[in-house]
Amino acid sequence: MPTSPCTTWRLIDTGPLDGPANMAVDEALLANFDPAVSRPVLRLYGWNPPALSLGRFQKAAEVLDLERCAAHNVPVVRRITGGGVIYHADELTYSLVCAPDQIPPAASIKESFRVLTSFLLRFYEKLGLAAGYAADSCAEGERLGERTHFCFAGRESYDILIDGRKIGGNAQRRLKNAIFQHGSIPLVNYASLGGSFLREKPAAIEAETASLKACGIKATPGDLSACMAEAFTETHHVSLSISTLSPAEENSTAGLLAGKYQDERWNLGEE
Numbered sequence: 001m002p003t004s005p006c007t008t009w010r011l012i013d014t015g016p017l018d019g020p021a022n023m024a025v026d027e028a029l030l031a032n033f034d035p036a037v038s039r040p041v042l043r044l045y046g047w048n049p050p051a052l053s054l055g056r057f058q059k060a061a062e063v064l065d066l067e068r069c070a071a072h073n074v075p076v077v078r079r080i081t082g083g084g085v086i087y088h089a090d091e092l093t094y095s096l097v098c099a100p101d102q103i104p105p106a107a108s109i110k111e112s113f114r115v116l117t118s119f120l121l122r123f124y125e126k127l128g129l130a131a132g133y134a135a136d137s138c139a140e141g142e143r144l145g146e147r148t149h150f151c152f153a154g155r156e157s158y159d160i161l162i163d164g165r166k167i168g169g170n171a172q173r174r175l176k177n178a179i180f181q182h183g184s185i186p187l188v189n190y191a192s193l194g195g196s197f198l199r200e201k202p203a204a205i206e207a208e209t210a211s212l213k214a215c216g217i218k219a220t221p222g223d224l225s226a227c228m229a230e231a232f233t234e235t236h237h238v239s240l241s242i243s244t245l246s247p248a249e250e251n252s253t254a255g256l257l258a259g260k261y262q263d264e265r266w267n268l269g270e271e
Helices: 019-031 066-071 109-126 191-195 221-236 247-261
Strands: 008-017 041-047 051-054 076-078 086-088 091-098 131-133 160-162 169-174 179-186 239-242
Touching: 008 019, 008 221, 019 041, 019 051, 019 076, 019 091, 019 179, 019 247, 041 221, 086 191, 091 221, 109 131, 109 160, 109 169, 109 179, 109 221, 221 239
Parallel strands: 008 041, 008 239, 051 076
Antiparallel strands: 041 091, 051 086, 091 179, 131 160, 169 179
């Protein structure tokens, strides 16, 4: 199958899973993607129970109050993408896997964030919300791209803002011939709760972040997933074919769960 910006993507909606399962499925989709023959994938999912995810290069003991995490039974999992800690609770999460030439061209890896997240702007527009990139609305002298331990405490150029507040976060992983990206859209603002599990707790974080509920959106998770899928097809001019994990992807998921995401050494950043 030749790669092309306009094609049919697989749509996989796994619903809510626990943290290790979510990360195992994401990595399994990437591991089984062959840019020469595979259709690109858009996956939609949620988190149950709530969990904290670490960026790939973070060490839990350095950034998290692990005693507090244990006391509140909040599991910790580590992503294959970089960035800061995210607290996942009531949210809609997406991931996508594609080849670089299966999307519109981008001048740089950074610019590909604008290309690949543009469907989120359409998603918010369909919900009646005015959203834009931080780079397009930053005040004079405002610094973007400063690294923080907590994802929602920092702002990158292509983070999405609503009324000046950051909503969600996105992270990308590049292989030689494949792009993996995932991102979260909070239904409820748990930024303060999430920040409370960090060793250095960010100040006034809830006032600087947004959620769909705080923006007046009362749609069900199912309706939001359908809206996101529509926004994706409209923005990227592709069709979506409802799919499930293939047997190979299921096997990879099981192997990654047993050998990686259920292993504290990986999740805590000790290997």
